[in-house]
Amino acid sequence: xxxxxxxxxxxxxxxxxxxxxRARRPFLKKNVAGLLVLLGxxxxxxxxxxRFLQKDNDFVDVPIPPxxxxxLAQLRREYEEQKQRRA
Numbered sequence: 336x337x338x339x340x341x342x343x344x345x346x347x348x349x350x351x352x353x354x355x356x357r358a359r360r361p362f363l364k365k366n367v368a369g370l371l372v373l374l375g376x377x378x379x380x381x382x383x384x385x386r387f388l389q390k391d392n393d394f395v396d397v398p399i400p401p402x403x404x405x406x407l408a409q410l411r412r413e414y415e416e417q418k419q420r421r422a
Contacts, residue, residue: 343355351359 343352343358344350345352
């Protein structure tokens with residue numbers, strides 16, 4: 336059956352036995368080092384991607400036309416109406 340404990344598990348608590356802990360001890364440092372390397376590579380990829388995406392200046396050279404006060408008031412009114420409809 337799937338839930339039968341192995342000989343390296345305590346049958347009452349399902350924890351590893353001292354023999355299993357002794358068998359795994361030599362590999363602990365290598366496993367932790369491998370984990371740190373994998374986390375470092377993954378974190379580096381995420382950091383590089385985030386920094387690359389933050390440099391998006393495609394439209395920095397496109398001038399924004401000025402807006403007059405009447406048009407700005409109209410846009411604010413429309414925004415407030417939409418906000419009240421949602422609430």
